[in-house]
Amino acid sequence: MCVDKGRGGLGVADLERRNCSLLGKWWFRLGDGVEGLWKRILWEKYYGGRKEADITSVVNWNMSGVWKDIMGLGRGSERLDAMLGKGFQWKVGNGSCVDFWHDKWVGDKPLRILFPRWRRGCVGRGVGEEEQFRELINRVRLHKEEADTWRWIHSGDGVYSAKRAYDFLSSKCCILDEKWSRVIWASYVPSKLSVFGWRFFLNRLATKDNLCRRGVALPGGNVCCGLCHEDVEQLQHVFCHCKPVWLVWMKVLGWWGVQSALPNDVFGMVDAVVAGINGGSWTDLGPLIFLVTAWYVWFWRNLKVFGAGERFEERILDSIQSKSFFWLKNKEQGCSFSYTYWILRPLECKKAIVQHGRNLRNYKRLYASADRVQVQGAASMLL
Numbered sequence: 548m549c550v551d552k553g554r555g556g557l558g559v560a561d562l563e564r565r566n567c568s569l570l571g572k573w574w575f576r577l578g579d580g581v582e583g584l585w586k587r588i589l590w591e592k593y594y595g596g597r598k599e600a601d602i603t604s605v606v607n608w609n610m611s612g613v614w615k616d617i618m619g620l621g622r623g624s625e626r627l628d629a630m631l632g633k634g635f636q637w638k639v640g641n642g643s644c645v646d647f648w649h650d651k652w653v654g655d656k657p658l659r660i661l662f663p664r665w666r667r668g669c670v671g672r673g674v675g676e677e678e679q680f681r682e683l684i685n686r687v688r689l690h691k692e693e694a695d696t697w698r699w700i701h702s703g704d705g706v707y708s709a710k711r712a713y714d715f716l717s718s719k720c721c722i723l724d725e726k727w728s729r730v731i732w733a734s735y736v737p738s739k740l741s742v743f744g745w746r747f748f749l750n751r752l753a754t755k756d757n758l759c760r761r762g763v764a765l766p767g768g769n770v771c772c773g774l775c776h777e778d779v780e781q782l783q784h785v786f787c788h789c790k791p792v793w794l795v796w797m798k799v800l801g802w803w804g805v806q807s808a809l810p811n812d813v814f815g816m817v818d819a820v821v822a823g824i825n826g827g828s829w830t831d832l833g834p835l836i837f838l839v840t841a842w843y844v845w846f847w848r849n850l851k852v853f854g855a856g857e858r859f860e861e862r863i864l865d866s867i868q869s870k871s872f873f874w875l876k877n878k879e880q881g882c883s884f885s886y887t888y889w890i891l892r893p894l895e896c897k898k899a900i901v902q903h904g905r906n907l908r909n910y911k912r913l914y915a916s917a918d919r920v921q922v923q924g925a926a927s928m929l930l
Protein backbone atom coordinates (compact mmCIF):
# COMPACT_ATOMS: atom_id res chain seq x y z
CA MET A 548 0.00 0.00 0.00
CA CYS A 549 2.88 2.38 0.71
CA VAL A 550 4.48 1.89 -2.70
CA ASP A 551 3.92 4.75 -5.18
CA LYS A 552 0.89 4.53 -7.45
CA GLY A 553 3.17 4.47 -10.50
CA ARG A 554 4.95 1.41 -9.13
CA GLY A 555 1.96 -0.68 -8.20
CA GLY A 556 1.05 0.57 -4.72
CA LEU A 557 -1.68 2.84 -3.42
CA GLY A 558 0.61 5.79 -2.65
CA VAL A 559 -0.02 5.86 1.12
CA ALA A 560 2.81 7.73 2.90
CA ASP A 561 5.39 5.40 4.45
CA LEU A 562 6.36 6.66 7.93
CA GLU A 563 9.67 4.76 8.06
CA ARG A 564 10.78 6.22 4.74
CA ARG A 565 9.58 9.68 5.80
CA ASN A 566 11.50 9.42 9.08
CA CYS A 567 14.72 8.34 7.32
CA SER A 568 14.52 11.16 4.81
CA LEU A 569 14.00 13.72 7.59
CA LEU A 570 16.89 12.30 9.63
CA GLY A 571 19.05 12.55 6.52
CA LYS A 572 18.36 16.28 6.43
CA TRP A 573 20.14 16.64 9.80
CA TRP A 574 23.10 14.65 8.55
CA PHE A 575 23.33 16.78 5.43
CA ARG A 576 23.16 20.00 7.45
CA LEU A 577 25.96 18.72 9.65
CA GLY A 578 28.30 18.80 6.69
CA ASP A 579 26.91 21.70 4.65
CA GLY A 580 29.87 23.95 5.52
CA VAL A 581 27.76 26.47 7.48
CA GLU A 582 28.85 27.13 11.06
CA GLY A 583 26.28 26.64 13.81
CA LEU A 584 26.20 26.46 17.58
CA TRP A 585 24.27 23.18 17.56
CA LYS A 586 27.02 21.60 15.45
CA ARG A 587 29.77 22.79 17.80
CA ILE A 588 27.91 21.36 20.76
CA LEU A 589 27.50 17.99 19.04
CA TRP A 590 31.10 17.76 17.95
CA GLU A 591 32.28 18.66 21.44
CA LYS A 592 29.87 16.30 23.18
CA TYR A 593 30.34 13.20 21.06
CA TYR A 594 33.67 13.56 19.28
CA GLY A 595 35.79 15.71 21.60
CA GLY A 596 35.78 18.53 19.03
CA ARG A 597 37.45 16.38 16.32
CA LYS A 598 35.58 17.25 13.15
CA GLU A 599 37.52 14.70 11.20
CA ALA A 600 36.00 11.83 13.21
CA ASP A 601 34.48 9.10 11.08
CA ILE A 602 30.93 9.81 12.20
CA THR A 603 29.37 6.85 10.46
CA SER A 604 31.39 4.39 12.49
CA VAL A 605 31.11 6.09 15.87
CA VAL A 606 27.76 5.25 17.46
CA ASN A 607 28.02 4.70 21.21
CA TRP A 608 25.50 3.45 23.75
CA ASN A 609 25.68 6.75 25.67
CA MET A 610 24.52 8.85 22.74
CA SER A 611 20.98 10.23 22.71
CA GLY A 612 18.40 8.17 20.80
CA VAL A 613 17.82 10.82 18.13
CA TRP A 614 21.55 11.31 17.54
CA LYS A 615 22.07 7.55 17.30
CA ASP A 616 19.31 7.39 14.67
CA ILE A 617 20.91 10.17 12.65
CA MET A 618 24.38 8.63 12.85
CA GLY A 619 22.90 5.21 12.13
CA LEU A 620 22.25 6.28 8.54
CA GLY A 621 24.69 4.38 6.39
CA ARG A 622 25.06 1.42 8.74
CA GLY A 623 23.79 -2.05 7.86
CA SER A 624 23.33 -3.19 4.30
CA GLU A 625 19.70 -3.75 3.42
CA ARG A 626 17.78 -1.22 5.46
CA LEU A 627 16.33 1.99 4.09
CA ASP A 628 18.56 4.17 6.23
CA ALA A 629 21.60 2.35 4.82
CA MET A 630 20.46 3.08 1.28
CA LEU A 631 20.08 6.71 2.20
CA GLY A 632 23.40 7.00 4.03
CA LYS A 633 25.31 5.62 1.06
CA GLY A 634 24.09 8.58 -1.01
CA PHE A 635 26.25 11.04 0.95
CA GLN A 636 29.70 11.90 -0.31
CA TRP A 637 32.20 14.59 0.62
CA LYS A 638 32.77 17.39 -1.86
CA VAL A 639 36.37 18.18 -1.03
CA GLY A 640 37.30 21.84 -0.47
CA ASN A 641 40.41 22.29 1.71
CA GLY A 642 40.26 18.65 2.83
CA SER A 643 40.34 19.42 6.57
CA CYS A 644 37.18 17.42 7.44
CA VAL A 645 37.73 14.43 5.18
CA ASP A 646 39.23 11.20 6.44
CA PHE A 647 41.47 10.01 3.59
CA TRP A 648 40.85 6.27 4.05
CA HIS A 649 37.48 6.05 5.78
CA ASP A 650 35.29 8.70 4.18
CA LYS A 651 33.67 8.53 0.79
CA TRP A 652 35.13 11.44 -1.15
CA VAL A 653 36.35 10.01 -4.46
CA GLY A 654 34.87 7.02 -6.27
CA ASP A 655 31.74 5.32 -5.02
CA LYS A 656 33.29 3.78 -1.88
CA PRO A 657 35.89 4.81 0.76
CA LEU A 658 39.50 4.20 -0.32
CA ARG A 659 39.99 1.63 2.45
CA ILE A 660 37.45 -0.56 0.62
CA LEU A 661 38.61 0.21 -2.91
CA PHE A 662 42.30 -0.44 -2.05
CA PRO A 663 42.37 -2.66 1.07
CA ARG A 664 45.98 -3.83 0.62
CA TRP A 665 47.38 -0.31 0.22
CA ARG A 666 46.25 0.64 3.68
CA ARG A 667 48.08 -2.32 5.22
CA GLY A 668 51.55 -1.02 4.38
CA CYS A 669 51.45 -1.32 0.58
CA VAL A 670 52.20 -5.04 0.60
CA GLY A 671 51.19 -7.17 -2.39
CA ARG A 672 49.56 -4.49 -4.53
CA GLY A 673 47.53 -5.74 -7.46
CA VAL A 674 48.56 -5.20 -11.06
CA GLY A 675 47.46 -1.78 -12.31
CA GLU A 676 46.26 -0.68 -8.85
CA GLU A 677 48.79 2.11 -8.69
CA GLU A 678 47.49 3.66 -11.94
CA GLN A 679 43.91 3.34 -10.71
CA PHE A 680 44.83 4.92 -7.40
CA ARG A 681 46.64 7.84 -9.06
CA GLU A 682 43.86 8.35 -11.55
CA LEU A 683 41.27 8.56 -8.75
CA ILE A 684 43.31 10.91 -6.58
CA ASN A 685 44.14 13.19 -9.50
CA ARG A 686 40.44 13.80 -10.06
CA VAL A 687 40.27 15.91 -6.92
CA ARG A 688 41.80 19.38 -6.52
CA LEU A 689 42.09 21.05 -3.12
CA HIS A 690 40.82 24.60 -2.67
CA LYS A 691 42.31 26.37 0.35
CA GLU A 692 39.44 28.81 0.90
CA GLU A 693 36.59 26.34 0.50
CA ALA A 694 35.25 24.18 3.32
CA ASP A 695 34.50 20.49 2.78
CA THR A 696 30.77 19.92 2.29
CA TRP A 697 28.40 17.00 1.84
CA ARG A 698 27.06 16.12 -1.59
CA TRP A 699 23.90 14.10 -2.14
CA ILE A 700 24.86 11.95 -5.10
CA HIS A 701 21.28 11.16 -6.15
CA SER A 702 20.47 14.75 -7.16
CA GLY A 703 22.00 16.64 -10.05
CA ASP A 704 23.03 19.68 -7.99
CA GLY A 705 24.21 17.62 -4.99
CA VAL A 706 21.68 19.27 -2.65
CA TYR A 707 19.74 17.03 -0.27
CA SER A 708 16.08 17.55 0.49
CA ALA A 709 13.72 15.35 2.47
CA LYS A 710 11.37 15.11 -0.52
CA ARG A 711 14.14 14.04 -2.89
CA ALA A 712 15.31 11.44 -0.38
CA TYR A 713 11.75 10.15 0.09
CA ASP A 714 11.33 9.88 -3.70
CA PHE A 715 14.69 8.10 -3.96
CA LEU A 716 13.73 5.56 -1.30
CA SER A 717 10.30 5.12 -2.89
CA SER A 718 11.91 4.44 -6.27
CA LYS A 719 13.53 1.33 -4.76
CA CYS A 720 10.11 -0.17 -4.02
CA CYS A 721 8.28 -1.46 -7.07
CA ILE A 722 5.71 -4.24 -7.14
CA LEU A 723 4.05 -3.68 -10.49
CA ASP A 724 5.15 -2.81 -14.00
CA GLU A 725 4.65 0.89 -14.81
CA LYS A 726 2.59 -0.13 -17.85
CA TRP A 727 -0.10 -1.73 -15.65
CA SER A 728 -0.07 1.16 -13.18
CA ARG A 729 -0.91 3.43 -16.09
CA VAL A 730 -3.94 1.27 -16.86
CA ILE A 731 -5.12 1.18 -13.24
CA TRP A 732 -4.84 4.91 -12.63
CA ALA A 733 -6.09 6.13 -16.03
CA SER A 734 -8.16 9.30 -15.68
CA TYR A 735 -11.57 7.91 -16.75
CA VAL A 736 -11.38 5.01 -14.33
CA PRO A 737 -13.36 5.50 -11.08
CA SER A 738 -11.59 4.63 -7.86
CA LYS A 739 -13.53 1.42 -7.15
CA LEU A 740 -12.46 0.13 -10.56
CA SER A 741 -8.86 1.19 -9.90
CA VAL A 742 -8.86 -0.86 -6.70
CA PHE A 743 -10.31 -3.82 -8.61
CA GLY A 744 -7.58 -3.37 -11.28
CA TRP A 745 -4.91 -3.19 -8.58
CA ARG A 746 -6.08 -6.50 -7.13
CA PHE A 747 -6.33 -7.99 -10.61
CA PHE A 748 -2.75 -7.13 -11.67
CA LEU A 749 -1.31 -8.28 -8.36
CA ASN A 750 -3.39 -11.50 -8.54
CA ARG A 751 -5.13 -10.68 -5.26
CA LEU A 752 -8.71 -11.41 -6.38
CA ALA A 753 -10.48 -14.08 -4.37
CA THR A 754 -10.30 -16.78 -7.05
CA LYS A 755 -10.73 -20.33 -5.69
CA ASP A 756 -7.06 -20.98 -6.40
CA ASN A 757 -6.03 -17.98 -4.27
CA LEU A 758 -8.51 -18.90 -1.52
CA CYS A 759 -7.00 -22.39 -1.31
CA ARG A 760 -3.53 -20.90 -1.05
CA ARG A 761 -4.71 -18.76 1.86
CA GLY A 762 -6.10 -21.84 3.60
CA VAL A 763 -9.81 -21.06 3.10
CA ALA A 764 -11.93 -24.24 3.09
CA LEU A 765 -14.16 -24.29 -0.02
CA PRO A 766 -17.50 -26.22 -0.04
CA GLY A 767 -16.67 -29.78 -1.08
CA GLY A 768 -13.09 -28.73 -1.86
CA ASN A 769 -14.39 -27.58 -5.25
CA VAL A 770 -11.81 -25.41 -7.03
CA CYS A 771 -13.45 -25.53 -10.48
CA CYS A 772 -14.24 -22.37 -12.39
CA GLY A 773 -17.63 -20.95 -11.36
CA LEU A 774 -18.48 -20.10 -14.97
CA CYS A 775 -17.53 -23.15 -17.05
CA HIS A 776 -16.66 -25.80 -14.37
CA GLU A 777 -13.94 -27.11 -16.68
CA ASP A 778 -10.67 -26.02 -15.11
CA VAL A 779 -9.14 -24.75 -11.85
CA GLU A 780 -10.36 -21.25 -11.13
CA GLN A 781 -7.34 -18.98 -11.27
CA LEU A 782 -6.72 -15.52 -12.73
CA GLN A 783 -5.36 -16.82 -16.02
CA HIS A 784 -8.38 -19.07 -16.51
CA VAL A 785 -11.21 -16.75 -15.36
CA PHE A 786 -10.14 -13.77 -17.45
CA CYS A 787 -8.48 -15.43 -20.42
CA HIS A 788 -8.93 -19.19 -20.97
CA CYS A 789 -12.56 -19.54 -19.85
CA LYS A 790 -14.70 -20.02 -22.98
CA PRO A 791 -17.76 -17.90 -22.00
CA VAL A 792 -15.41 -15.09 -20.92
CA TRP A 793 -13.46 -15.36 -24.16
CA LEU A 794 -16.75 -14.74 -26.00
CA VAL A 795 -17.34 -11.63 -23.90
CA TRP A 796 -13.93 -10.21 -24.91
CA MET A 797 -14.76 -10.98 -28.53
CA LYS A 798 -18.10 -9.13 -28.25
CA VAL A 799 -16.40 -6.09 -26.68
CA LEU A 800 -13.68 -6.01 -29.35
CA GLY A 801 -16.37 -6.48 -32.02
CA TRP A 802 -18.21 -3.44 -30.61
CA TRP A 803 -14.98 -1.42 -31.12
CA GLY A 804 -14.34 -2.91 -34.58
CA VAL A 805 -11.09 -4.61 -33.48
CA GLN A 806 -10.33 -7.68 -35.58
CA SER A 807 -7.05 -8.98 -34.08
CA ALA A 808 -6.79 -12.34 -32.28
CA LEU A 809 -6.10 -12.30 -28.54
CA PRO A 810 -2.96 -13.86 -26.99
CA ASN A 811 -3.38 -16.95 -24.86
CA ASP A 812 -1.98 -15.28 -21.76
CA VAL A 813 -3.88 -12.96 -19.40
CA PHE A 814 -1.41 -10.04 -19.37
CA GLY A 815 -0.77 -10.33 -23.10
CA MET A 816 -4.53 -10.19 -23.52
CA VAL A 817 -4.82 -7.02 -21.40
CA ASP A 818 -2.16 -5.43 -23.58
CA ALA A 819 -3.97 -6.46 -26.76
CA VAL A 820 -7.39 -5.23 -25.57
CA VAL A 821 -6.07 -1.84 -24.39
CA ALA A 822 -3.96 -1.38 -27.55
CA GLY A 823 -6.84 -2.53 -29.81
CA ILE A 824 -9.29 -0.02 -28.34
CA ASN A 825 -6.73 2.79 -28.19
CA GLY A 826 -5.64 2.08 -31.76
CA GLY A 827 -2.16 3.51 -32.26
CA SER A 828 -2.11 6.36 -29.74
CA TRP A 829 -2.76 6.27 -26.01
CA THR A 830 -6.15 7.34 -24.67
CA ASP A 831 -7.69 6.52 -21.32
CA LEU A 832 -10.59 4.78 -23.07
CA GLY A 833 -8.60 1.54 -23.53
CA PRO A 834 -8.04 1.09 -19.76
CA LEU A 835 -11.65 2.08 -19.02
CA ILE A 836 -13.18 -0.48 -21.40
CA PHE A 837 -10.76 -3.20 -20.29
CA LEU A 838 -11.42 -2.63 -16.58
CA VAL A 839 -15.20 -2.32 -16.96
CA THR A 840 -15.24 -5.61 -18.90
CA ALA A 841 -13.01 -7.40 -16.39
CA TRP A 842 -15.10 -5.98 -13.55
CA TYR A 843 -18.34 -7.36 -15.08
CA VAL A 844 -16.69 -10.71 -15.78
CA TRP A 845 -15.81 -10.92 -12.11
CA PHE A 846 -19.34 -9.76 -11.14
CA TRP A 847 -20.82 -12.46 -13.36
CA ARG A 848 -18.52 -15.10 -11.84
CA ASN A 849 -19.64 -14.03 -8.35
CA LEU A 850 -23.30 -14.26 -9.31
CA LYS A 851 -22.78 -17.79 -10.64
CA VAL A 852 -20.75 -18.94 -7.63
CA PHE A 853 -23.46 -17.72 -5.28
CA GLY A 854 -26.25 -19.34 -7.28
CA ALA A 855 -27.53 -16.53 -9.49
CA GLY A 856 -26.66 -14.87 -12.80
CA GLU A 857 -28.15 -17.54 -15.05
CA ARG A 858 -29.23 -15.03 -17.70
CA PHE A 859 -26.55 -12.42 -17.05
CA GLU A 860 -24.53 -13.64 -20.04
CA GLU A 861 -27.15 -12.09 -22.35
CA ARG A 862 -26.95 -8.73 -20.58
CA ILE A 863 -23.22 -8.46 -19.96
CA LEU A 864 -22.38 -6.43 -23.08
CA ASP A 865 -25.27 -4.02 -22.38
CA SER A 866 -24.00 -3.61 -18.82
CA ILE A 867 -20.44 -2.94 -20.04
CA GLN A 868 -21.66 -0.36 -22.55
CA SER A 869 -23.98 1.47 -20.17
CA LYS A 870 -21.58 1.51 -17.22
CA SER A 871 -18.60 2.64 -19.30
CA PHE A 872 -20.78 5.44 -20.76
CA PHE A 873 -21.93 6.46 -17.29
CA TRP A 874 -18.37 6.64 -15.90
CA LEU A 875 -17.09 8.39 -19.02
CA LYS A 876 -19.88 11.02 -18.76
CA ASN A 877 -18.87 11.70 -15.17
CA LYS A 878 -15.17 12.18 -15.94
CA GLU A 879 -14.96 13.59 -19.46
CA GLN A 880 -16.31 17.04 -20.36
CA GLY A 881 -15.98 16.30 -24.08
CA CYS A 882 -18.51 13.47 -23.81
CA SER A 883 -21.38 15.37 -25.49
CA PHE A 884 -22.60 12.46 -27.66
CA SER A 885 -25.65 10.33 -26.87
CA TYR A 886 -25.70 6.81 -25.45
CA THR A 887 -27.02 5.45 -28.75
CA TYR A 888 -24.08 7.02 -30.56
CA TRP A 889 -21.71 5.47 -27.96
CA ILE A 890 -23.11 2.01 -28.71
CA LEU A 891 -23.26 2.37 -32.48
CA ARG A 892 -20.19 4.52 -33.21
CA PRO A 893 -17.63 4.13 -30.40
CA LEU A 894 -14.72 5.09 -32.69
CA GLU A 895 -16.44 8.37 -33.63
CA CYS A 896 -16.97 9.03 -29.92
CA LYS A 897 -13.28 8.41 -29.28
CA LYS A 898 -12.39 10.91 -32.03
CA ALA A 899 -14.71 13.49 -30.48
CA ILE A 900 -13.06 13.03 -27.07
CA VAL A 901 -9.53 13.29 -28.51
CA GLN A 902 -10.51 16.38 -30.52
CA HIS A 903 -12.07 17.98 -27.44
CA GLY A 904 -8.83 17.36 -25.51
CA ARG A 905 -6.81 18.93 -28.33
CA ASN A 906 -9.12 21.97 -28.49
CA LEU A 907 -8.88 22.39 -24.74
CA ARG A 908 -5.06 22.34 -24.84
CA ASN A 909 -5.01 24.88 -27.72
CA TYR A 910 -7.47 27.09 -25.89
CA LYS A 911 -5.33 27.02 -22.75
CA ARG A 912 -2.19 27.84 -24.78
CA LEU A 913 -3.96 30.75 -26.52
CA TYR A 914 -5.35 31.97 -23.25
CA ALA A 915 -1.88 31.87 -21.63
CA SER A 916 -0.25 33.73 -24.56
CA ALA A 917 -3.08 36.33 -24.58
CA ASP A 918 -2.43 36.81 -20.88
CA ARG A 919 1.28 37.31 -21.56
CA VAL A 920 0.55 39.89 -24.27
CA GLN A 921 -1.77 41.76 -21.91
CA VAL A 922 0.83 41.75 -19.16
CA GLN A 923 3.53 42.96 -21.57
CA GLY A 924 1.13 45.67 -22.86
CA ALA A 925 0.36 46.80 -19.33
CA ALA A 926 4.07 46.83 -18.47
CA SER A 927 4.97 48.93 -21.55
CA MET A 928 2.19 51.39 -20.69
CA LEU A 929 3.55 51.76 -17.20
CA LEU A 930 7.06 52.36 -18.51
Ligand SMILES: [Zn+2]
Binds near residue numbers: 775776784788
Ligand atom coordinates in the same frame (compact mmCIF):
# COMPACT_ATOMS: atom_id res chain seq x y z
ZN1 LIG B 1 -14.09 -21.27 -16.78
